[in-house]
Amino acid sequence: MKALEEKIIKEGSVLPGNILKVGSFLNHRLDVDFIMQMGEEIARLFSDAKVNKILTIETSGIPIAVAAAAAMHVPVVFAKKNKSGNISGDVYKTVVHSYTHGRDYDVVVSREYLSEKDNVLIIDDFLANGKALEGLIDIIGQAGATLAGCSCAIEKGFQKGGDNLRAKGIKVESLAIVESMSDDSLIFRQM
């Protein structure tokens, strides 16, 4: 998505530790008009996939998942990182390692909201090592649901999460793939 690449170049910045900061439109401040366009693009990419549910993970995946869901007219379920008092005990559960925060955390989805009838599109803001997506795929497997594919706003192509999933035959559509990045350059994969 050319407009996203241009926005990353204009507004993004590279921080130590391979962090691409896009807080001005995707992670902290949300450029909602633009995020709704990204949602429409995801809907286009999966228009033939008969998706009936979107699965994402709190927090930053939620805006783009909502945008895609608004375009596809399907519900979103967001996995929770910490079990809260409002979720009953009957959950699918997996463990995800966060490189950003340097720790493992539990991820849960209530069994009420995901079942073998669902054909699920996973959406997240970033795809790097793919650990979050692997956790969500594990939850889809526990539910006996079908995985329609994965879509992320920004993939770090130099980390291998996205390509590893593609090698397994999973449809992974990222709206922009950063092939390399440094303080003064950002190179995108040609798509």
Added chain:
Amino acid sequence: MKALEEKIIKEGSVLPGNILKVGSFLNHRLDVDFIMQMGEEIARLFSDAKVNKILTIETSGIPIAVAAAAAMHVPVVFAKKNKSGNISGDVYKTVVHSYTHGRDYDVVVSREYLSEKDNVLIIDDFLANGKALEGLIDIIGQAGATLAGCSCAIEKGFQKGGDNLRAKGIKVESLAIVESMSDDSLIFRQM
């Protein structure tokens, strides 16, 4: 919003501790088509307010804030409950007490994304004691921004957060106000 009252009656359930569970459409599973309608209703209620930014708080406030922002064509900033590595040190900060989780937590907003030029609508999913909204109002004050008002999906009218804010002259528009609730009855305030 009559459709919301009907949805709460149909899908909600009352849990011990005055918890109104609406996880099937607002908090865990998101009925996005319906949430987009709620966003349009909020846009209508604040159509004359010249809002140029929406402020919410992670996590559950984000979907409805995005829906309202899509209708109003303004950006969202969401306050973060824990300072993450991706937020630089220069933040507005306040402390909010959560009755649901029984603890205080820091809430931060990067100074980059809120300033004295902003006329801000605060949006959240629930309004009960109003502690989260008071924290966000404090942050708006720190930024020198203007408060246009507050809008929540569901207000617990029997707790006094919403009415206390109204008594201060703040415009507070909740889409449904639960006046009383128990295992077998839900009564809404007439609006």
